[in-house]
Amino acid sequence: MLLPFDTLVHLDRSAGTPVYQQLANRLIALILEGALKPGMPLPASREMATLLNLHRKTVIAAYDELQQQDWIYTVERKGIFIAENLPEIKPRSFKAAARTGAYAENASFPYYEAMHIALPLYVKQTPKYTIDDGFPDPRLAPMDELLKASRELMRIPENRYGLISGASEGAWALREALTTHLNNSRGLNIHSQNILITRGGQMGIHLAASLLLKPGDKVIVAAPNYHLADLCFQQLGAHLVRVPVDAEGIDVDRIASILEKQDIRLLYIIPHHHQPTTVTLSAERRMKLLTLIRQYKLPVIEDDYDYEFHYSGGPLLPLASAPHQGQVIYIGSINKSLALPFRSGYMVAPPDFIAQCTYLRRMIDLRGDTLMEASLAKLFENGTIQRHLKKSSKLYEHRRDVLCDTLSKQLGSAVQFTSPQGGMAVWAQFDPSIPLVTLARRAGEMGLRMSDGSSYKYGVKDQNALRIGYAALNDEEIRAVVGILRKSVEGK
Amino acid sequence: MLLPFDTLVHLDRSAGTPVYQQLANRLIALILEGALKPGMPLPASREMATLLNLHRKTVIAAYDELQQQDWIYTVERKGIFIAENLPEIKPRSFKAAARTGAYAENASFPYYEAMHIALPLYVKQTPKYTIDDGFPDPRLAPMDELLKASRELMRIPENRYGLISGASEGAWALREALTTHLNNSRGLNIHSQNILITRGGQMGIHLAASLLLKPGDKVIVAAPNYHLADLCFQQLGAHLVRVPVDAEGIDVDRIASILEKQDIRLLYIIPHHHQPTTVTLSAERRMKLLTLIRQYKLPVIEDDYDYEFHYSGGPLLPLASAPHQGQVIYIGSINKSLALPFRSGYMVAPPDFIAQCTYLRRMIDLRGDTLMEASLAKLFENGTIQRHLKKSSKLYEHRRDVLCDTLSKQLGSAVQFTSPQGGMAVWAQFDPSIPLVTLARRAGEMGLRMSDGSSYKYGVKDQNALRIGYAALNDEEIRAVVGILRKSVEGK
Structure with a gap:
């Protein structure tokens, strides 16, 4: 046949x-x-x-x-x-239906329970406006300077091998440049062996938490907290102990009383512009917290993702700059500062911890993109980044003011917020009579993509609030976005 | 005072x-x-x-x-x-010694035992030549085309937000382009929801293994094996069950008898050009293995990192193209194919497994660099990648011949190897009287950086062998490298 x-x-x-x-x-x-x-x-x-x-x-x-x-x-x-020596196989149906292959159905793999959390759908069509979470403006990104630096590096034949392979701890030049930048701008006192270059802040959180946490361990986090940090710790099997945040930041007295009674393995904190609420930890609470860190030898992940953008006076120094006996693992983001379309961040920690994280990073992702890292180093060395930060900080401050002003005038009592001292977003609480899910749906119909608030109520009471990022919107866009918000609030 | x-x-x-x-x-x-x-x-x-x-x-x-x-x-x-309200702190010494900060010493973090493996030192100075592990030639990389595609994508204002944020499963366009490419070139039968874009192959291995393995689980690996896969499984707490490799690939009969007796959670296999030995799994063993996979519902990670480069006839189809009831997780590398200085790879698996891996990837690294992913998609769409693969495959075949020829002529019986059917490296076993550690030291003095063989003897008997990558060396460089090897063998 x-x-x-x-x-x-x-x-x-x-x-x-x-x-x-x-x-x-x-x-x-x-x-x-x-x-x-x-x-x-x-x-x-x-x-x-x-x-x-x-x-x-x-x-x-x-x-x-x-x-x-x-x-x-x-x-x-x-x-x-x-061939005859092939084992006999039962024939399958001959129907020539498309896509009947081995991957058509789900295999019977067992999964972690904690993994079953819905992922947001990836939408192909692009809306007219987007309210992001606090993103920098890619229109300002020093892309031309970066590409120029890349081309110059590639032109040198001796660099060839190094630029497609490279070190798992990050390009040596970038670690050096960051050391200088962090010592100058944040009062840190570190060598380059205190630095691991990561992809972005999230990788730093994951690496540090993977090393420190065993299933069942307890982690203190703010309530509310950056939800991807919460999920990261829970994915590693940790239990979250939530401590409220008020206008002065996380409640440090509460942390003290928890430390007295419970065995806490880790504190995750965003003291500068807390995610999502944007509040800054007061000087007094900082001092108290540092005493607790030393007293309990408490490992801390300090996430300082938008340190560079502070408008009311200078930024507050990180906990990492204070005496903490090496207990504070300091995490920062480069892509959040520069608006570059390449994820890049870093971790500062004692040298042996950096070595361990480097090992783990290698298992996960071998290494970063060395060419990109080395190019970033050039941009630190020639001052491009410092100039960019100065310029964009000024602009973002202006945009913060425009957004706060427009929100007040257009939305009145329908929205509550405090103008943030820095960062790239306003924490806006909407009147409970206007659920964010409804608002987001109405706004979506008018071409505005925005959060329905779900990522801000993870594990805590729904505050009907979201972060309105202003850094990536120019004045005109801010007014258009707030205009749509107003119409959505009014139900038109 | x-x-x-x-x-x-x-x-x-x-x-x-x-x-x-x-x-x-x-x-x-x-x-x-x-x-x-x-x-x-x-x-x-x-x-x-x-x-x-x-x-x-x-x-x-x-x-x-x-x-x-x-x-x-x-x-x-x-x-x-x-300020008065600050808690009292014991003063430290006033000595103005440099670098006395909190990070000067190591903190007392507890670490995983398995982590204590020495990392290779990062060397700043660049040697004249490098023997790599089987890397493509960055001189051939379609960098200009990639940058052109990037610039075009960035020019469109609607892309702005999407290109610095984006989906954790990878840019939609790249998943689509890869689906077409993999269906055409490898006889796969998949949709884009079967694909997760990863950073490189290593991330795919890590994600899949993280989902499948619990501490104490057993994994079958080849002996020898790609050592970073071994380390990745061990870091997750798994036990390795090693199965020898001969000229026909991994010993499938041995796998069968292990499956009869032991509870195996995972098989990791590189059937095409095995790392490090370069051998290809024979058709007969493939068939037998597929029967075992179906019979035991055995989860498999098939690492097919250099499928694109096969010179003796066409490449063998992956296990993933055969009926395996969705059990084969197929891992590939884009950067290994294109010689681009950006890590990029993919995983093919059933949709629910992809969704779980996407979730985990988000915890580790949020997402890839969307701009780069979308640019790669353009290069698939306009045929640049297909042309590049054709051109470079031809050149690498030539370089393989030059290397094998030169090795035979120059080193004679001091080195044993079989010319590989494909890939980017020769598996070269040196005479036991010339330990690789000695050879690498001597070669280093003459400006040649090469492995001392340590990464190839992880967990197995020392074969005094290393992979000599030829793809990134032109004819002249191959002759120079082999010349230094000869002098190093002769002890001059």
């Missing part, structure tokens, strides 16, 4: 793969699917060529290929046969 | 941070270190300016800063004082 090869074999003449190779591949698939059984004859090349409307040479090339790979053999004057 | 401020305060006038800010930061540090205690007076601005050789306005700006942040307060006609 001859198989219906014309139905079973689909070839795409416009594809990058040669047609003879496609034919060989398809015949192997038929052998593996059991449609072509060991010992079965194949049509002669001329016959197959007619069946499939191909040139005979194409079929011969495919058969040669199959013979080389031991899938078929030729017997002089008898014909071509499927 | 006045503190020796001139010794305690070091200011860098050439730094990016303004001097007044540096002074404020340093004074805060002194408060935190306990050198400046609550209630203590500070020198008047004029006095401090003289002490530090600064303009008085600079000191006033620093004091303003400190006052705004509540670190100090002013009493009319009395002077400036350190």
